[in-house]
Amino acid sequence: MSAGGWDVDALLDDPGTEVLVCCGSGGVGKTTTAAAIALRAAERGRRVAVLTVDPARRLAQALGTDAAGAPDGQDDDGPAPDEPRRVPGVDTSAGGSLDALVLDARRTLDGLVDAALPPQRAAAVKANPVYTSLATSFSGTQEYMAMERLGQLRAGRDAPGGWDLVVVDTPPSRSALDFLDAPARLAGFLDGRFARLLTAPARFAAGGAAGGAAAGSGPARGVRAAGGRVVGALAGGAAAAMDKVLGGRLLRDVQSLVAGLDEVFGGFRARAEATSAALQDARTAFVVVTAPEAEPLAEAAFLVERLRSSGLHPAAVVVNRAAGAAPGLDAGRAAAAAERLRSGPGAGEAELAAARALDLHVELVERVERERELVGALVAGSPATTTAVVPALDGDVADLGALRTVGGALAAG
């Protein structure tokens, strides 16, 4: 696969590469790929921070971000897992370093609220039941907070000892595109229009009339169709309907939360927009991670197209966990030999075991061929895409040695 393959080292050695985002559908090994790339970059001389999302326990231990066993996720002798920590055992002879952290969306959001509001109001916001729900279960909060954390990590890059490369793992979304779409969704929840809609029908109607073009078709259409006085009644009607449908308390909780968060997100929105803009420049590369199976590959192809059409830069598609088979024996001859062993005179334990080993080889060869077909179709459908195929390793990737092996496979793949 080296023809058209990925020169990962050229990308990692280029000081112009400042952010690497690993994205892809769930369960394809994004976190492992992000960690392997980060380690390789660090050992080639970059000062790297890797932001992981929900790493496997043993991988977290290898990265030194595992705080399990410590109460409240806090470690007595170190920062919380969502603060960068130096990864032990990294070869720093080339002048690089590796720090790792785990995304904690709730703590990141709490931190934003604490930084933006006086203590009493921050406490009131955090005590709102809808806030808890928003912080923990709103689909999009994790993605939004990953973006925020990336912005924070990049903000320190010019400081002495700051990072010159940030590698980001993305949350396990229902769809890989969520990483791109979700921040806008959460921003939509918190934007002024929603606050106006819920808090003051009269102001909402006025806002709808003045800012109709920006506010979207809903209120604007009502305004044009009905004129000022009727609009007031309509908005009042909507509020009454929502009150009836949602129940008064939920509406009040949402209202006070939106009012409370308005200031927090005023500043944050600007920063998120700057981060989004930074994702579009050439300093940020996207690595699409996938598995050699029909659906993840289709999703990867779709994601590559989507990245390109959004003005982002997909550097490569990494196909993880590719099957392998001993070279030099095709399935037909292996099956024939297995048959001979089974039917031969005096087939003993050794012959039967050998036949089973050949059965396995037939299975593996078919697996390799099927995967090659699927990956080949991806490459044919998207010729500009570079791919790296990483063979399946024995067992979990759970220490720096295994991460180095994955990194080596990326460079060779």
Place this chain on the structure above:
Amino acid sequence: MAPPGPPSSSPADEPSEDPADGGAPRLHVVTGKGGTGKTTLAVALAVALADEGRRVLLCEVEGRQGLARLLGTAELPYEEVEVAEGAGGGQVVGLAVEPRAALLDYLDTFHGGVLGGRGRGGRASAVLDRAGAVDVIATVAPGLRDVLLIGKVYEAVLRTTTARGGSSATGTPVYDAVVLDAPPTGRITRFLGIGAELAQLAGGGPIAGRAASVAALLTSPRTAVHLVSLLEELPVTETAEAAAELRGAGLPLGAVVANRTLPGSSAPQAAPDDDVARALGQALGAAAGGDGLVAALVAQNRRRTAQVGEQERWRAELEALGRPVRSLPDLPGGVDLDGLYRLADHLVASPLLGSAR
């Protein structure tokens, strides 16, 4: 083919395919960590139930169109369309539940006249929709989105031929079984337990009433929450966490599915590697091309034995959850339509609920 009778060997607390209340449809909720194959299991389960002659509704709620992709059909609309036929005369009907449409549906069913209706004001759904509020409510109001999605599924479970959205006390249920491709394990308890949370948030509003009815169905023995896992560290850990959470929330667990189980045995082979290598060399003859190939064959055989052993260790952790564990085979290159039917055959032979035949 008639639906098989209820397996009588099940322990009392274990949901079986045909619950004791006779003819009442069963709600199968399928969840799993992302990438474990929960959509695949949901579709294969629906096909398996249809193969046994049942009329099955297969719902998705994540807006992914995963069902359509797997079945190779056009995108599913927010309406019930037949997507597959079972070998035994059953049917699979697909439905992509979408929050915005579910909210409009809900408003029309329960709040058609919320603003007085007659003459001015009109339907609540129309008023809210014009104000741009439907998008906002359906997308962002925490928990509400979930109760709308699951509320639609609830309505389908209870629907009878005589009364839409009515109780199953009158008429025949429209579906024998409803299969829900649910959100992943990380969000499942919140999704299903949303009734309780929302009832608290909404403080006695009408949505809270709806949430309470949904919760009553979900915590009843008519519901079974199946957990799909791979035989690897992260999925098994998440499955165990989800099982504990679901139990804590009073949600009835169904089966645990060990997806992508590799063929082969972890038992040490009876013959020493040297003897096996010699037998391989003889069988392959000139094709062996020196000892390199034979050594590689022996090595990959040893690797598979180790992998199967590793999978068996993770499977033991799944067994420890105290629910039936069902294995589905690993299909090279993922699951295509043929693979889907193979998995459905496995589920017919070894049903998730009740004992294997």
